[in-house]
Amino acid sequence: MFRALEIAASGMAGQQFAMDTVANNLANVSTPGFKSQSAQFEEMVTQDSVNGMVGQGSRVSGSESDLSQGAIQSTGQPLDLAIQGNGYFPLVDPSGKEVYTRSGSFHLDAEGRIVHSSGLLLGGGISVPQGTTTLQIGTDGTVAGTVPGNLVPVTLGKVEVVGFANPQGLLAQGQSIFTSTDSSGPALRQENSALPLGLGTVNQGSLEGSNVNMIDQMVSMISTQRAYETGAKVISAADEMLGYANGLRR
């Protein structure tokens, strides 16, 4: 059995996935808290009784997130929060389940609750009373505000930052929201851990930019395109070679 066609096709399918990944990264070059992703390839072989290990091409084993810190961009909005570190903000979805994000674009709703740009509530149940003038959020997440009738700011609650044993295992839900999985492990909180988790600090008045590197993505796009072309050339060569075999009989 002549496998060159299938082998080349497997490589091209992988390059197509890599191109989709690059396109998604480029589309999210200004999405707050977005983490650049890359397709991971692995070789495929099978055991053949005659020839030993024979190649079956390559496949995409998954996509990996680049979890490095994005640039902190100042916005001046008091409820724009950026995490400098490895943590995530916990949000509460309508069913009461905790979900997570690094995109710290929040606002107050009519009832004084802190709401994420996706519409989900920030975890921790912080309530900001009507008429609060200044809202200060410390690097540890402590929320303080000057409320009517009080001259000194009062503590209103704390913005939590949680971490994961394997953040690569988080499942993206869209709108920069993730849910925990068996692979990521449950959310971990610093107060429950004796060891430093490196969850980081909260920066008020700024957002974490996307960590997509435009130049890297352009280079990746070119090399993906070329690798795809290589696959196409191998397919046409395999076709030609089958033609020679057919041509033996005139």
Added chain:
Amino acid sequence: MDLSMTAASSALHAAQQALEINAQNLANVHTPAYRPQASYFESAFSAQWDGDGGATQSLPWGVDLQPGSISTEAGPMKASNNPLSGALSDPNDYFVVQTPQGTRYTRNGDFHLDADGNVLDGQGNAVMGETGALRSAPGVNAQFTGQGQFQMDGAQPLPVKLAHIAPADILRQGSQLYDAAPGAAVGEGQGKLVPQQVEGSSVDVFKGMADLVALMRWAESAQKAARAADDAATTVIQAAKL
């Protein structure tokens, strides 16, 4: 028996097999730490028998393709933002991983932690240190240091286990994992672990494309040779009719 026809068809068959090996290498141009396979040709022989059943001489009758050795060249190193990634400076050093099938070796040093803090490779196999499988406490950051050691925040660094295996003793297992041939000497790593780098594929696209052209020409000449043999046979048949 028409030896020239057999020789030509064996050449065409060998060219197809060589193309498969070349296609496999070219399909893995972006596979981290992939080591391409070479192919080599052997002349094949057939024996001529004398009247008493003993072989008197061997005549070449074509070529036979054998899968060749695995490339010993390391792929280019590329910077990675993964704190648990590392490339190996010695081209014959390997990381040691524990798979369900037993100990395996890999150069693809792109590792991550699982929910329990174990250091795993892309296939979920445990990565070994000198003192057992590498492990961090859940949620505690860990990285490879400049000294090539595994460092969990707030703990002593641990040496990462590296193995040194001669190229001839390496058996391909897929997913960039290798096994050592039975009886092969597996030594201590001789180079160092370069942190936050990932080794790319060592496939040479230029060589792959040049080989592709050469293989096509070779298949074409094999076809021509077969046709010439056919023409010669036709002439003989024609002569017999006269």
